[in-house]
Amino acid sequence: MRVTSLGSGSSGNALLVEAGPRGRTRILVDAGLSSRILIERLQQAGTHPKQLQGVLVTHEHIDHVIGLPVLMKRYGIPAISAPATLAALQHSFASGIWPVDTGALVTTAAIAPLLTKLDSSENEEVSLPGVDPNIALPEVSPESGMLLHGEGKPVVPTIAMQPGSRRLIGDIEVVSFPVSHDAVAPSGYLITAGGCRICIAIDSGEVTPTMLEAMHHADLLILESNHDRERLIRGPYPYALKQRILGPTGHLSNDQAADAVLQTWRADSVRWLWLSHLSRTNNTPKIALQSMIRRLEKAGANLAQIHVSVSPPGMGHVWDSAQLWHEPSLWEMQH
Template sequence: MTNSPSENPFKICVLASGSKGNSIYVTDGTTSILVDAGLSGVQLERRMAERDIDPKSISAILVSHEHTDHVSGVGVLCRRYGYTAYFTRETYKASIKGLGKIEKCKGFVPGQEFTIGGMTIHPFSTSHDAVNPAGFTIQAHGAKAGIATDLGIATAMVKNHLQDCNVLLMEANHDVQMLLDGPYPWHLKQRIKGRSGHLSNDASRELLEEILHDGLSHVILGHLSETNNLPEIALDTVAPVLDGHKAKLCAAHQSMCGDLIDICCKKE
């Protein structure tokens, strides 16, 4: 069984996931952060209110890359609540003009860990059509969460960083056949399924197969395309990997926030 919430303050909640906006809340019980803020400030405040999250309790936003669906609310929230925004140097240059003035900014380099309060952040490079995109693992209280969306391929580096995660948010963007048969122009289809695009359901299943371990308690499929995927297709594609495993599988949504999930090792 898992420990009670009071014994496990390390938690994650996907506030939004998809091409219209992404944001993930992570707390260790003392320090709280957002990974990306790709909705408006008002929308993100509403999502947080649904899970009784006080926006004033958050201290920082980690920015994975400069695309609008990951940064559109960063400037507003930082000005409104005094958050510190963390960027790579290249992502800062690519996005800051559209975000307005942010008083507190800090840099990070993929491959070099840093801390925010009691949480240790390990950023790692991903393969996506952005200037210097990053995924993250976040560790606290002896547990580990991994966040890997917006990547065309799961490189050896990505797989290495996602080893031993207790909770994993991983991309399952599209069903390949739906993408090929769908309405997008060919150049966009090529971009999405290319090495700098997005992981398919099949690629997500293959990644999970390689990094699955007994301590994994939750797998969240993220960044599902509203045009080229369906939650039931993504879940049906990935679920067979977890046959006989105790990990829970769910899909994150664009239009509503997910549950607040404990990040902890499962205990019998």
Template sequence: MRVVSLGSGSSGNAFLVEAGPQGRTKLLLDAGLSTRMLTTRLASVGVSLAQIQGILVTHEHSDHVQGIPTLLKSQRMPVIADMRTLKAIQEGVRTGVWRTDSGRVVRAKFQDESAVLATMQTTEIVGTTMLLEEGDISVVTPETSTAIKLPHQELPAGSRLKIGDIEITSFAISHDATAPCGFLLQAGGCRVCLVTDSGEVTPTMLEHMQHADLLILESNHDRERLWRGPYPWHLKHRIISATGHLSNDQAGEAVLKIWRERGMRWLWLAHLSRTNNTPGLALESMRLYLRAAHVNLAYIKIVALPPTLGQIWDSTQLWQ
């Protein structure tokens, strides 16, 4: 397996995951960057958009899905998510507005500034029923008035799905989205777990996290920095709520609960707030938790992901 962080943070999130001989199975994990940015960053690691076989989506906030409309217009690839998330994405594409991670509603920025309408199966839209083939999303542009039918794949929270060489296990997390999910991805005996955008760590999340060789875990904010920071009170309370975001302390506590010497070897701290955190704070907090529990830091490599092109992990490192 190979995992590439294409961008992590409130400005946009996306990862490339590939597995199999010559990396023949390639998936995007979220698409919260513009198509132009995704194209450029993928090209820098030797991958083109045409090679992507699906977009696995955690939830419908703009920093995880804003690149999808233009991707769907230029590439034939399924959007893979819980059906409730798929419907929320559909509504965002239909109306041209997204809900941001902070709860605001913003206008979608399509690269060609054209409106895009999307529906799945049989859906009521403003009193008009549009009949579509099951398993397809129809994207209609006003300049062509032509429906481009693109497949989607439902992956209910708590279920499994295999795409090519990658087996995906979905599990529920705690965030103020429609049906937010984390994912455990397995291929060739290697396991990667993604847990971001969750206000608390549940037993279900810990059960999946403990199997990871590479854990991508949210470490969004430093609590003291958040409370002293410029955000309005309602937003601060939303962030620290059970459906908000994990703090550095919560991330450290979660890692200690699943730690074992022959377990996880790589830890990526993700979705860092530019206002309420720094890479240095997130890293030092995690190291303090591990040292206090007498964990030998030689057993684990910890990095804080940037909003730009970041880390690349290759499972061959497991055997080194």
């Protein structure tokens, strides 16, 4: 299994997961980058959008879904998520009103200049064969979760996945679990392929026992480490927004992330940890990293076997499960 971070943080989130022979099964977890940047980063990772089997959506906030309509309507890629999240997306598609991570609502018209700016700062127009940009965006049936076109005829299936359920997508097994965030049905995902597991737990105000259980099984844990609590409290955000972020359905602090890791860590295992969804205002990569390392050291963890890094806002890390079998310290342990 190979995992590539295409973007992380309030400016947009997307992960590419590839598994099976020659990476024949490819999915995204979230599509929160403008479609043009998303497609360019996919291409940098060696993937054409048409090769995607689906997009697992954690929740309906715009920093997780802004690239989704183009993937669905141009390429017929299904969105996979909780039924309530699919219904919320349908509402945003139809109304042009999108919820933001700050709790505010924005219109497509309001964000269009930003997206255009982001897009024009990139290279030449990406030309993709066989793409018809004039296809009308179909609607989603609330009953069946199918995208509808014209007179109720399904064209692009969405895949409803109840929180806590399990589903096979090609070579990948996905288990969803609820997280605690101010969205209609926020979900984390435990993804298994080829005997390896990754756990994605971002956008959550607290770490629940269910989340801990999912994290416990991960070889690669992609965990929110949104803010430094003191920096947030003393920082420029309005009082109400600070309360929202600090609340049980807001975002995880560096300390909360460390608490979670220390509760799930298996001392004898090799693990990778990507600290993700960092706030640009209330955190820095250095603070997040130092905070986690300090807590791990204090707890007596073997840092030679724990690979901690920060997911950047731009094109980020690539994790290949082959590392699990070639980890030198693991090799030494076997002899």
